[in-house]
Amino acid sequence: MDKSFEPSQIESKWYAQWEANGYFKPSGKGTPYTIMLPPPNVTGTLHMGHAFQHTIMDTLVRYHRMRGYDTLWQLGTDHAGIATEMVVTRQLNAEGKQRSDFDRESFIARVWEWKAESGDTIGRQMRRLGVSGDWTRERFTMDEGMSEAVIETFVRLSEEGLIYRGQKLVNWDPVLKTAISDLEVVSEEEDGSLWSIRYPLADGSGELVVATTRPETMLGDVAVAVHPEDERYAHLIGRMLALPLSNRQIPIIADDYVEKDFGTGCVKITPAHDFNDYAIGQRHNLPMINILTDDARINDAAPEKYRGMDRYVARKAVLADLEAEGLLVETKKHKLQVPRGDRSGQVIEPYLTWQWFVKMDTLAARGLELVEQGHVKFVPENWISTYRHWLANIQDWCISRQLTWGHRIPAWYTDQGGVIVARNEDEAAHKAAAQGYTGALRRDDDVLETWFSSGLWSHSTLGWPNPQRQAELGFDRYLPSSVLVTGFDIIFFWVARMIMLTDHFTGEVPFKDVYVTGLIRDKDGQKMSKSKGNVLDPLDLIDGITLDELLAKRTRGLMQPKMAEKIEKSTRKEFAEGIPAFGADALRFTFASLATHGRDIKFDLERCGGYKAFVNKLWNASRFVLMNLGEEAIAPTKPSTEAERWILTRLRDTLATVKEQLALYRFDLAAQALYEFTWNEFCDWFLELSKPALNSGDAAAVASTRYTLVHVLETLLRALHPLIPFVTEEIWQHVRPLLGIEGETIMLRPYPEASDVEGDDTATAEIEWVKGVLTGVRRIRAEMNIAPGKTIPLLFADGDATDRERSAKFAAQVAFLGRVESPAWVDGEEPAAAVAVVGGMRALIPLEGLIDVGAEKTRLAKEIARVEGEIKKCEAKLGNANFVANAPVEVVEQERQRIADWTRQADAMREQARKLG
Template sequence: MDKSFEPGQIESKWYAQWESNGWFKPSGTGEPYAILLPPPNVTGTLHMGHAFQHTIMDTLIRYHRMRGYDTLWQLGTDHAGIATEMVVTRLLGAEGKTRNELGRDAFIERVWEWKQQSGDTIERQMRRMGVSGDWSRTAFTMDAIPSQAVVETFVRLYEQGLIYRGQKLVNWDPVLKTAISDLEVVSEEEDGKLWSIRYPLADGSDSLVVATTRPETMLGDVAVAVHPEDERYAGLIGKTLRLPLTDRLIPIIADDYVEREFGTGCVKITPAHDFNDYAIGQRHNLTPINIFTDDAQINDNAPAKYRGLDRYDARKVVLADLEAAGLLVEEKKHKLQVPRGDRTGQVIEPYLTWQWFVKMDGLASRGLELVESGKVRFVPENWINTYRHWLGNIQDWCISRQLWWGHRIPCWYDEAGNAYVARDEAGAIAQAAAKNGGTAPALQREADVLETWFSSALWAHSTLGWPDETAMAERGFDRYLPTSVLVTGFDIIFFWVARMIMMTDHFTGQVPFRDVYITGLVRDKDGQKMSKSKGNILDPLDLIDGIDLEALVAKRTGGLMQPQMAKKIEQATRKDFSGGIPAFGADALRFTFASLATHGRDIKFDLDRCGGYKNFCNKLWNAARFVLMNCENYAAPAGAAPAAVTEAEKWILSRLNHCLAEVETQFAAYRFDLVSQALYEFTWNEFCDWFLELAKPALNGDDAAAADSTRHTLLFVLEALLRGLHPLIPFITEEIWQNIAPKLGIDAPTVSRQSYPRAADIALDNSAEAEIEWLKAVVSNLRRIRSEMNLAPGKTIPLLFAGGNASDRARSAKFGSQIGFLARVESQRWLEAGESEPAASAAIIGDLKLLIPLAGLIDVDAEKSRLAKEIGRIQAEIGKCNGKLSNESFVANAPAAVVDQERQRLAEFSTTLSGLREQAERLAAL
């Protein structure tokens, strides 16, 4: 093995071998274990959320593969209709072309070309993370079989009366000119205004005042609503108002939706441009009036003066006209939630338009039943409440999009507008002929496509070949459905998880997965959401490969429209990453993700933890080099367990048992943070820090049997540990294992196909654990005293034992050589009965007292002087901390993290001061 661990040199080598040898493919034997990859968009690149979830999925797959399961990790990508159209449209724009100039067929051809050339970026990046999915089975939502599944699903649902076409209110992006899903709408609080407008009664006897944040939509008002129990307006209900700026009369209606205490208690009702108003309009049989075109200009349903105006230009004219008419009562500042399209950034319009819908009430009821009955389990279980809330308040699902790229809706129309839903055009023609006496009229296919969530909802069974029976047999439909677990984020529980449960059950009679593990959202170290505008985005590949400061600045500021924002982000980046980002390697990044995978909602990603886990990889690498150097001319008996001659060997094997038992428990609970913690603590604290040290006396001693047994145990434990760590950190464990396995007579090509170590196969030894824990306590206390006395590492010390019991005396005799070696002790003896204790530094372990006489060890006067100066310095620091924390302004106004940090510093300084004072008291006795 090389002297130092260089991740870049081993990662590409091992991944290529794993994939080329087919080690990621299902074995076909053992109990099936399958995971669906939430298909990332072909337009995407690997972001921190992807990298986090992929690490979790890969860890589960590698773990179960090593446990003998027949593992399938179904990979694939989503065609991402809107996102992909936008990318290709921008590319065309750079060429001076538009998609309309190309036409639909030519445009789609260009999209396919782009997808083939550039759409697999994220797959290449996934390989860098070590993803061990079966790439030979990777699917794309617009491949032949998934596309067949989409058509079959649509037709069957239509024939069952569960799909229909209707005119309803939808989220409308006036730039993309398509309906979009709620998930694609980002609502944030913005500064706005609230206008109060007077609506006169038709008979001129009185008026009502309504407040609105969107005065331009009043041109589409169809009523004003008041609360039925509001005494102020009881006599006006049923009367009519004259809608300002129009020639229309509108009624005053009563509805419980109105809040009497808000504003004047009067609400304008515009069903075509507000979701709540639409519901009120439905209850009161009000005919909605749409006043917008598809690009948010005023249409012909409004008075001529306003037609053709952009919505915000129309707002200015409407307000001016209201003021001129004396009907604008008040204008004031107002905070409001503004919905914007996540891709265009434009304000989304509630828009009345013809769309295709899926009836959801029956499907939702069944979907809820499957989860409530336990057939699908949420982890953590509290997410069932979110699932239950969404399904309990479900609306029919708008599945159509006004795009070109996607699964085209399988419907054809004749000139009279009759619709024919069929699996292909021939089927539609046959239906039309049957309706028209045997002669088929000319048909025109539906221009709309299905939203991407429709095809994604079929992912569990379409990727297994449904509905093609031959493909189903080839891809193991009956074997791998239901899949074992879905790893996904909480933001798509409704949009994807719930719909997969409903659709898979409806068409296959199976649930798509047994468990749903909901991950948190990866945020920065301060808990802020990562975003381009905040300048806090981390690219997982930059953490793997490293990036210099200038490249990082360019990446974070590139594409920002506002120079002021770019400058601010540049300054923050230069401050926080003055040296750029070092190369941590994939293993360190993966271990960091695993250690953060709690059951919480948010995950605070601190770059320093990556550095800590890179150190962990280095520690493991150096431990392996130590073992190999001490086993250079040794080969263990093939297949034999170590004899475990020494107590240290018995202890480390017993501790390995505990570690593996904890790992098995926590894997079952999806507590990857506790899995990583158990493996980390065993590796670093018990194997590296203690067993390697405890092995040295045996390796360097005269007992050949103990030396060889220790070598065997070193190799055995390290090899088992490498298998235990492999699901988390696959690259470094493979590299080291290739060097360790031959020493144990293991002839196998890869650690990834070895069995996962089991606690049940390794002996517990409570007696050895007690013995070594005693030894560790003695050595740790002696090392602490040496550190407190500032003794040079090479300086030996005398040791006196006092008190204690028969067990302590027996252990001190048994481990005398280890104590001498590990704590640099030159002599050891027990105080005789009646012998007084000398001036010494002491430590107490139960009834046992460890004494290190001070005489002759240190220059007492110099040490007293040093301690006095250090005590003074620490007291000054404590004074500074107390000064800040006693300042009410600091505590009230400083960030909570800063205040907590100051309190932590105070606690640490106080502990240090206490130890220094104890040491000074000991010296004063000399």
């Protein structure tokens, strides 16, 4: 092995070999274990959230593959209708071209070119991270098989009466000129105004005052509502108002939606431009007057004066006219939630338009039932309440989009006004003729929203609805999948829809578990965004990036100079030296260590640095083991020393913990257990404890220690492999020959089980005693500034028979590792000495000729103060009646034992301080 670990030199090498040898493919043997990758959008590159979730999935897949499961990790990408169309349109604009320069077919051809480029980029990034999914099965939501599934789903739902076309209010982006989903609307508080306006009674006998933040929409008002129990207006219900600026009259109606005590208690009703008003309009059978065009200009349904005006130009004109007529009561500042499209950044309009919808009542009821009955489980469990809330308040699902890129809706229109849903044009013509329609058919220009096709992901990727493809791809074997790893923000938009659609068409749930991850934020808890300049690219963390490159990446495309300047300043401050190359393994271990069950995850680069050091520690420890073993195979030998039996016991317990925590999706606790065993117990202690045996001249001890070293290392490499696959593969290839292991890769070796490791709890107690003595000696050396290589005397005092037995048994090891003379027990008067307390025994290092007595007295005083602080903490807990009454008995007893232990240590140190004078 090389002296230093260089990730860049081994990661690409091993990944290429793994993929070329087909190790990622399902074996077809054993119990199936399936994960469906949430398909990343084909619009660009992977972000930190992708890398985090991919690490979790890869850990699960590698772990189960090693445990003998038939693992399938289904990979693929999503066509991302709106986002992809926007990217390609911008590319055309940069070339001096417009979207309107292209017909439908030529524009789609251009998008396919972009897809090929972007899809390849995503694939390269996933490989750099170590994703061990089956690339031979990679799917795209618009490939031939997936498109067949989309059309079949649409047609069947239509035939069942679950899909219909209707005129309803939707979220409308006036820049993109398409309906968008709630997920694509981001509402944030902004400064605005609240205008109060007089609405005169038609007979001139009075007026009502209403308040609005969108005065231009009054041109589409159809009523003013009051609460039915509001005594101020009861006598006016049913009477007519003269709508200002319009030659129309509108009624005063009563509805429970109105809050009597809010504002004037009067609410203008504009059903075609407000979702709440739309519901009121439905209840009262009010007309729907749409006053906007698809680009948010005033249309011909409004008074002629305002026609053609942009909505905000119209707002100024309406306000000016109201003021001129004495109808504007007041204007005051107002904070309001403004909905903006997450793609265009423009204010979204509730807009009345014809769209295609899926009826959700029966589908949602079934989706809720499947989760309530435990067929699908959420981890953490609290997310079921989010799922339950959304499905209990569900509305029909708008599935059509006014885009070019996507699955074109399989519906055709006849000259006579008929609508024909069919799988293809020939089938549509046959159906039209059967229904008596004549003439040419015109296909719907709209496409289906992305969530419709991705909602079929779990079963369409396995060949549905084609029976032959289903058989080839293992439909019956791999559905339901084992777990879905996804973010909480798409529980409804994707998770719920997959549950409903997969069950409806296959009779199976799409997955048994849903592991909901938190959101990756920066180290200060801020959401990562380009506008904040705190986005991190996972590949930059793997390969490193210079400050200049990072600045160029973060400020590229920013239109506001002040924003670019701010981002540059903060980036220079935080990354003055750029970002070093941490390697994929260190980044993966960082993600695993952060994978708690919390909602938000703070990502700090310092942790990456810490886990890079961890990977280097493993590398250097492995080099030490290999240098002490030679090149010949080592025969299995039973452990002959307590140190060997101790490390095997700790290995057993660690493996049990890892298995337990991975079953609970506690990747953070599994990573922590492996980290502590690797760093503290194997590298820091066992390698040290092995040295006396290797240098003892005892042939049995040398042989067994050599075998235990390589056996524990090989087992540890397999245990770590799902988390850090590259470095473990590289080291394992050097270790494998020493144990005579057959096989080409660690990833196909069995994952180690605790039951395969024989432990010895007695040895654990004895080695903990040795560690306590050595730790005490080393602490005194450090605090007293005694040279590490200087041999010093060591005495023992107090203690019991067990301590005396251990001091004799481990005298050689303590002397060798502690650089001390052979330990002796104090008889008679004790010399002035530095003390370390080990259980009920004291380890003494005589101070004469070694240290400054005054400095030792200061050290003891500090240590006594620290221990007294620990005693006070325990006493505070035990003095709390609630703690004593509610905590488990063993926890309360543990606190009492701690007081006894701390008190014994404090008394021993006080006695030592007394002896120093």
